[in-house]
Amino acid sequence: MCGIAGIYLLHNQHKPDHQILSLMNDSQLHRGPDAGDYFYQPSIGLAHRRLSIIDIAGSPQPMQSANQQACIVFNGEIYNYRELRQQLLDKGYKFNTNGDTExxxxxxxxxxEDCVHHLRGMFAFAIWDASRNCLFLARDRLGIKPLFYSLLDNGQFVFGSELKVLRNHPDFVKQLRDSTIEDYFSFGYVPEPYTIYQHSYKLSPGHTLLLQHGIKALPEPKQYWDVPTQWQQPLSEQQLSEGLIARFREAVDIRLVAEVPLGAFLSGGVDSSAVVAMMAGLQSDPVNTCSIGFDSPKFNETDFARQVAARYNTHHHENIVSQNDFELLDKLADLYDEPYADSSAIPTYRVCQMARQQVTVALSGDGADELFAGYRRYKLHQQEESFRNMLPLVIRKPLFGILGKLYPKLDWAPRFLRAKTTFQSLAMDTVAAYHNSIAILRTDQRDRLFSSAFKQRLNGYNSLQVFRRHGEKVSHLDPMKIAQYLDMKTYLVGDILTKVDRASMAHSLEVRVPFLDHKLVEWAFSADSSANLKDGVGKYTLKKVLQPYLPDDVLYRKKMGFAVPLAEWFRGPLKHKLQDKLLSEVMLNSGYFNVAELKQLIDDHKRGLKDNSASLWTLLMFAAFLERNS
Structure with missing residues (x-):
């Protein structure tokens, strides 16, 4: 696991400025503390920071091919590299190392360019080919590893593993992109392919980018893979049951190769427990497991983690942190480089911090909820969709549209009375309804929050367009599959994988994600939706096949999540900090917000009239970003 960076001078044959590239590369030292080096030729400079996992004694980067034609900087792991290596040896290629980079x-x-089709793993890499005078960039299929890039006004193309790498180039323009601010206040993150900055981008999952010397404008990235959306016949529940354990075990098995200490996160939930169960059956030594808990029973899952650890006799490491662990607030803005509003970033940071004291590589259970429909919102979406199917949109839209406008937002009321979002969603089509249900601030709330001047600049843009763009590809699928696909293209990569990458790499920890093995995804995503959500139980078949491996109170208890007590913080120890930050000079002078609405959100929450904690946290993280960007 590493950090990569580079400068490509598109319009001349000079060598890039070493001091600038060093500054860019040094900003990601945390991603690779073991080694760092540079490669220069006319028009190109490549930089690398290395966290040594495989072939520790060899595989220095940047690495040139044996014939000196090409040079690579690479972040990630290729799990089938041994088979590929033999295949290439048989074709006559020479190898000077024993790792996956070469x-x-x-x-x-x-x-x-077709090389990516042969790679199984997580990766972001750049290859300079001198004979073709081109630079080739690629990102793995699911977006586990990040890659940012920008074309500067002076014709320099810059890229790196984190946005801070680009920001450290003195000619990088920090002008914000209005549309992504609208996106952020809907999703809590900036979805691919954009960043918060007007002139920089994320290379989307499953995409490559080829740049030829002398180009005047950036070419469009090329998609080489997508979550499969066409199949002759969906997998039945029986077929999913019969094949799931073997395929999942194999996905775990190929991720156990390392020359450094290896373990797993163990939260006590289904997904991480499943990973540990498979690991225990695949290795002779006890699994190293790492858990954190909170000093509040409401947020603590350590009892369930201990059950799994005891069942498999793991080397279990546990750390209990205070539920008032909010000292990381100011650090998060530096960690994520752009606004990011998932408050579980705090406990994720802590578990990575703790795990790094024991291991260098950790396996996680991320991706299972998206792949097997584990989120509670899928059940609600399915219920709403059943109702939508009873009435045509021409009737639902005016009827429930009016109810959605008139019905108050009753956060304090019993759940069955909190119908405002439901009424709004019933007035919409499938994609718009799902967008409405997952939004941190719904369209009507954003409309009140934003200033008139900012809304005028948006010129009608709505974050729903992000979902529309992806939804066009899956309109033929059932509503459950549509929701899962939308999450894989947005929430999974923009929130979950971003959170884990930044939190883990802040501590030089590599995290591997077996549920997101692309071969497993290609097979499992074709399962009939009834095999994933049945009798109100999400991940139905996954849980069923795991019954011989895990206790029922791990498999079937209510999902807890990695939560922090935001509502209590903002009415207690953080209420003054919240007001100071949200009504600070940088926020009030930004021109983005209706100040009266900002004050109303704070006041209603402090008085207990509404639970605005998610909205307030989103605003707090945006304020922290503005402070650093001003």
Whole structure:
């Protein structure tokens, strides 16, 4: 696991400025503390920070091919590199190392842009090919590893593993992109392919980018893979049951290769417990497991983690943190480089911090909820969709649209009376309804929050367009599959994987994600939706096949999540900080907000009239970003 960076001078043959590239690379030292080096040729400079996992004694980067034609910087792991290496040896390619990096290099020389189709793993890499005078960038299929890039006004193309790498180039323009501010206050993150900055981008999952010397404008990235959305016949519940354990075990098995201490996160939930159960059956030594808990029973899952640890006799490491662990607030803005509003970033940071004291590589259970429909919102979406199917949109839209406008937001009321969002969603089509249900601030709330001047600049843009863009590809699927696909293209990569990458790499910890093995995803996503959500139980078949491996109170208890007590913080120890930050000079002078609405959100929450904690946290993280960007 590493950090990569580079500068490509598109319009001249000079060598990039070493001092600038060093500054860019040094900003991601945390991603690779073991080694760092540079490669320069006319028009190109590549930089690397290394966290040594495989072939520790060899595989220095940047790495040149044996024939000196190409050079690579690479972040990630290729799990099938040994098979690929032998295949390429049989074709006559030479290898000077025993790691996966050189395998990618020779795969490029053999297959060119199609090399990505041969790679199984998580990766972001850049290859400079001197003979073709081009730079090739690629990102893994699910977006586990990040890659940012920008074309500067002076014709320099810059890229890196984190946005701070680009920001450290003195010619990087920090002008914010209005549309992504609208996106952020809907989703709590900036979805691919954009960043918060007007002139920089994220390379989307499953995409490559090829740049030729002399180009005047950035070419469009090329998609080489997507979550499959066409199949002859969906997998039945029986077929999913019969094949799931073997395929999942294999996905875990290939992720156990490392020359450094390896373990797993263990939250006590279904997904991380499943990973630990598979690991225990695949290795002779006890699994190293790492858990954190809170000193409040409401947020603590450690009892369930201990059950799994005891069942598999793991080397279990546990740390209990205070439920008032909010000292990381100011650090989060530096960690994520752009506004990011998932408050579980705090406990994720802590578990990574603790895990790094024991291991260098940790396996996680991320991705299972999206792949097997584990989120509670899928059940609610399915229930709403059943009702939507009873009445045509021409009737639902005016009827429930009026109810949605008139019905008050009753956060304090019993759940069955909190119908405002439901009424709004019933007046919409499937994609718009799902967007409405997951939004941190719904369209009507954002309309009140934003200033008239900012709304005029948005010129009618709405974050729903993000979902529309992805939804066009899956309109033929059932509503459950549509929701899962939308989450894989947005929430999974923009929130979950971003959170884990930044939190883990802040501590030089590599995290591997077996549920997101692309072969497993390609197979499991074709399962009939009834095999995933049945009798009100999400991840139905996954839980059923895990019954021989995990206790029922782990499999079937209510999902807790990695939560922090935001509502209590904002009415207690953080109420003054909240008001100071949200009504600070930088926020009031930004021109984005209706100040009266900001004050109303704070006041209603402090008085207990509404639970505005999610909205307030989103605003707090945006304020922290503005402070650092001003």
């Amino acid at each position: 395998t990618i290099l020779n795969a490029w020389l053999e297959w060119g």
